[in-house]
Amino acid sequence: MSATDTIFALSSGGLPSGVAVIRLSGARSLQAVEELCGRIPPVRRASLLSIRNRNGNKLDEGLILVFPGPNSFTGEDCAELQIHGGRATVKAVLAALESMEGLRPAEAGEFSRRAFLNGRMDLVEVEGLADLIAAETEMQRRLAAEHASGGLSLLYESWAKRLTHARAMIEAELDFADEDDVPGSVASSIWRDMHALEQEILNHVADARTGEIVRDGLKVVIAGPPNAGKSSLLNHLAKRDVAIVTDIPGTTRDVLHVDLDLSGFAVRLYDTAGLRATEDIVEREGIRRTHLSMSDAHLLLLLSEDAQWTSLDGIYDGQTLRVRTKSDQVKTPWPEDGADVTISVKSGDGVSDLLDAIGRHLPNLEAGSALALPTRQRHILNLSTARENIRRAIEATNGLDIQAEYLRLAGQSLGRVTGRVDVENLLDVIFSEFCIGK
CATH class of the missing domain: 1.20.120.430 (tRNA modification GTPase MnmE domain 2)
Incomplete structure (x- = not known):
């Protein structure tokens, strides 16, 4: 494969869809449009044209745009075919393009690579574009847009x-x-x-830590002894059954996670194996993975149902929220027990307070501030x-x-x-x- 080839690819989402966008880039892009549509439309203006294969069979009708280089996304001659998003239609148009001499399907990321090589984008902007496509929260979008726009x-x-x-x-x-x-x-x-x-x-x-949290999310590990309510809390926040919950200690053997959108930030919650001494080889492996997760955590939620807090000496020395669970099962007020938050996932009491407490560990960024x-x-x-x-x-x-x-x-x-x-x-x-x- 040569960097001088004209490349093409479906650049819109999965099929079927209302509209599918096929992008071309390279020296033969305009010629390809002429072969498909019979003429090259006015540059940078959407034109409704029929699309036909070499045999003259009509494949579809769509909006065609051409962008001569160097003023294009890749810096090369580019074109876009905005067609109907049926699988058969898209497949037929892609086959027609592949049959043309000098054209080939694009490799992953090749359009952005050409934009970089032709000086249209630098590496930070390319990375920002990738992050913008993957952004799921408002702060991720803002950060990615700042980088992608230079x-x-x-x-x-x-x-x-x-x-x-x-x-x-x-x-x-x-x-x-x-x-x-x-x-x-x-x-x-x-x-x-x-x-x-x-x-x-x-x-x-x-x-850098702020940038990491904005881009990848605040990593919050839920830890504590078996049956402290870790999996129940994860399921409650996820609003679905992510983890298995039973009365049998040691049910969780692996690290599970869910992603939340909290005040526009991504928050990734990890459910972990209960911290205790055990001879079970599988559970011991789960506890080892718990320790690894804790080493990467930005925040630890240490759960307990009886205020007997598990010692984390030599395991974790970062920021911690002590969470007392199962408040619905207590009939008399608790004495002072060192808990930062008290919750019940069964009744929902205290969960909003817990989310507020987690939110206080998010970066304090002003609404209009630049995210450089x-x-x-x-x-x-x-x-x-x-x-x-x-x-x-x-x-x-x-x-x-x-x-x-x-x-x-x-x-x-x-x-x-x-x-x-x-x-x-x-x-x-x-x-x-x-x-x-x-």
Whole structure:
């Protein structure tokens, strides 16, 4: 398969559907439309045309749009066929396209890959687009839209420009020190800005946990001894029977989960095996998996029906909500027992209080605030490397050329986040700001 092939794919949802959209990209896209429809419609205008195969048999009638490159999603010539979404109809049109020379079905993600390779999107925008398609909550949508539209990329681009400017000033002092119009002290302006940039990146990386929660959801593990009501709570919140509930201790052997939408955030609740000493090899494996889930949790709901709280020493030291369960079975008031919330899934008492308590562990983001947050581990690693190299440049005492090299490495790490690691022409920056050699 060649990157120069013209590709096509069904880009809308599953079939059957009211409308199906078939997308094409590549040098033969417009020719393919002409073969199918008899002519190429006006660019960027929807035209109702008949679609026929090579034998002249009418396959369907639909809206046809063409988008000549480079002003298209992929940067190549593109076309869209908006046809009826019957399985047989779509299959016939796809077969007609596949029969044409130079056309082939697209591979997974190939349209976005071509958009990246042709400079229409960077890696952060591509990742944002994928997240936007997968978004299930309002905050996930907002975060993904911010990334897909280039909001985060603009921040990184501004940092890259500051690094390039710093390197240009250093090169100017190294190579053109005899010229009167070159600043004599890089330190007085450049290093002050590099100190500020290092702190900005450090603050940005510190928001990684917030970005992780917004994108992947708040991970809440329900833990406690057997028969404390863990599975019953999971089923109650899910409004369906996800976990098996019996009076027999040790019913839950594996980690189950459900996803909730809480105040626009995704919250993933994990039901786990009861914490106790056991000789049952299967239950012991379930408890081991419970410990693994707890190590990744943002919040732990520690359940108990009698306020005898299970010790978590050496297992979990993060944020915990103590939840006393089965309040409907108690006829007299409880003494002070250390519980943060008291609930009954049978009567529903206290469940809304529990959800409010979980909600207080969600990020506090203003409704109109920009979500320029790092969300992936590769973002964090490259940003941290960039910050470390800026710090080394600031602290280096063995010459401006060494400091410039550290800043170059910082720029490379920053470029790896967006996928744009260009060889900057530093002289362009220098000549744009000075009149060297006049």
